[in-house]
Amino acid sequence: QIEGAYLEDGKGLSNWDFFTHTNSRGIDDGRNGDVADDHYHRYMEDVEIIHSLGVDSYRFSISWARILPRGRLGGVNSAGIAFYDCLIAALVKKGIEPFVTLHHFDLPHEMETRYGGWLGAGIREEFDYYADVCFKAFGDRVKYWTTFNEPNLFTRLAYVLGKYPPARCSAPFGTCESGNSHREPYVAAHNMLLSHAAAVHNYKKNYQATQGGSIGIVIAMKWYEPLTNTTEDILAARRALSFEVDWFLEPIFFGDYPREMHKLLSSNLPKFTSEEKSLLQKNKADFIGINHYTTIYVKDCISSPCDLKAYEAYEANALVLATGERDGVAIGRPTAFDGYYDVPEGMEQIVKYVNQRYKNTPLYVTENGYSQHSNDTMDKLINDVERVNYLHGYLTCLSSAVRKGANVRGYFVWSIIDNFEWTFGFTVRFGLYHVDYGTQKRTPKMSAKWYRDFLMGSRPTDQVQMLRADS
Numbered sequence: 001q002i003e004g005a006y007l008e009d010g011k012g013l014s015n016w017d018f019f020t021h022t023n024s025r026g027i028d029d030g031r032n033g034d035v036a037d038d039h040y041h042r043y044m045e046d047v048e049i050i051h052s053l054g055v056d057s058y059r060f061s062i063s064w065a066r067i068l069p070r071g072r073l074g075g076v077n078s079a080g081i082a083f084y085d086c087l088i089a090a091l092v093k094k095g096i097e098p099f100v101t102l103h104h105f106d107l108p109h110e111m112e113t114r115y116g117g118w119l120g121a122g123i124r125e126e127f128d129y130y131a132d133v134c135f136k137a138f139g140d141r142v143k144y145w146t147t148f149n150e151p152n153l154f155t156r157l158a159y160v161l162g163k164y165p166p167a168r169c170s171a172p173f174g175t176c177e178s179g180n181s182h183r184e185p186y187v188a189a190h191n192m193l194l195s196h197a198a199a200v201h202n203y204k205k206n207y208q209a210t211q212g213g214s215i216g217i218v219i220a221m222k223w224y225e226p227l228t229n230t231t232e233d234i235l236a237a238r239r240a241l242s243f244e245v246d247w248f249l250e251p252i253f254f255g256d257y258p259r260e261m262h263k264l265l266s267s268n269l270p271k272f273t274s275e276e277k278s279l280l281q282k283n284k285a286d287f288i289g290i291n292h293y294t295t296i297y298v299k300d301c302i303s304s305p306c307d308l309k310a311y312e313a314y315e316a317n318a319l320v321l322a323t324g325e326r327d328g329v330a331i332g333r334p335t336a337f338d339g340y341y342d343v344p345e346g347m348e349q350i351v352k353y354v355n356q357r358y359k360n361t362p363l364y365v366t367e368n369g370y371s372q373h374s375n376d377t378m379d380k381l382i383n384d385v386e387r388v389n390y391l392h393g394y395l396t397c398l399s400s401a402v403r404k405g406a407n408v409r410g411y412f413v414w415s416i417i418d419n420f421e422w423t424f425g426f427t428v429r430f431g432l433y434h435v436d437y438g439t440q441k442r443t444p445k446m447s448a449k450w451y452r453d454f455l456m457g458s459r460p461t462d463q464v465q466m467l468r469a470d471s
């Protein structure tokens, strides 16, 4: 999303490079990540920006294709290792803890052609190998690892809706050349879960004692409010959470998929062998990362049928329909991202849910942030009062969960600088810093200044009240 340098210094083609180059209609502005924020060449400036905010930790991902351009059989690209070595050194020198993701939606394109991507069991060994190369190369300095970013969202967009590479889906969820939206997302997820377990097992067995770090996983989590107070909708809201969150976390912590998923998906849901179940349970994640942006209403589709083509059918296999409105009134202030609203209370709810269900496992809010439309005026983009209000609200609700005992260890804003937003291309902006893609100039927005003051311990509440009064 930020690096660019897509074929430089021996990097291999990633699934996203291939997808954006062969299917630019799949990206809102037809653009790609070839250059993005040119972070590959400007990382020193970006580390300076990160440092100036006063944060003590920075979350980023490693590009698998930069480390292993063709996977395990092609060998390690030493220039790729060198890039992350330099980035990590620059962070450590400033006292900033690197918090590293191994898979953030991208993998060497060759994994798609060789194994059918995440649909083929052969990819597990590839991921295990890639993770091992990273632990070995960076583990002396990296103490926080996450295997996967949002595997739940990734598998849905790639294999239910066909919007992310390898763009597979079936009716009524979308029109793709091939795929099966009822089965493939669960096969891909199964391989991701077993890849996660293999990497965690390796880390705990061979690295944790000497390197002293921890390893976890990051899940995309909305909060779901029942549309009406009927029992059906209340159960639907729970089911939506189960299909989104517990789909990954129950296997990781308890060794199998949630009961509701077995019931509704029956033979479409793969089965773990008893060895796999025990591998999962013996290698629980050390922490859970929560990416939380929004709350939405859900309506039950078992007792009364829904038009499952509506609203992207993201939650469709759970037989629930998500909607942002009740009686024509939006659940919160809309953002530039369709279906994402400013509902700060959801932060407290989701953190409490995960904290209770996964027995006090350390939690990190690994993403939370606010999007603007790229084509707003520079003045509006820079004076991002709405983002300040959003962050203030969500942080307030997070602190409320912490005061009530939730085991939250950290928080990361999404994101430092505007960047390539996947299928939305550059049409939305999440950064605390504005990026001019013509000149690569980074300019702090009001939110960057607010966040720095907040971290430095000034009185953010008063400031926001002033901003609210102004706006």
Ligand SMILES: O=C(/C=C/c1ccc(O)cc1)O[C@@H]1O[C@H](CO)[C@@H](O)[C@H](O)[C@H]1O
Pocket: 001, 149, 150, 153, 157, 163, 220, 291, 312, 367, 414, 421, 423, 430
């Ligand atoms: O949460 C999402 C993506 C949601 C979505 C996509 C496509 C749809 O059609 C609907 C939702 O990604 C996370 O949130 C961020 C801001 O989006 C991304 O920039 C991050 O890379 C990712 O971890």
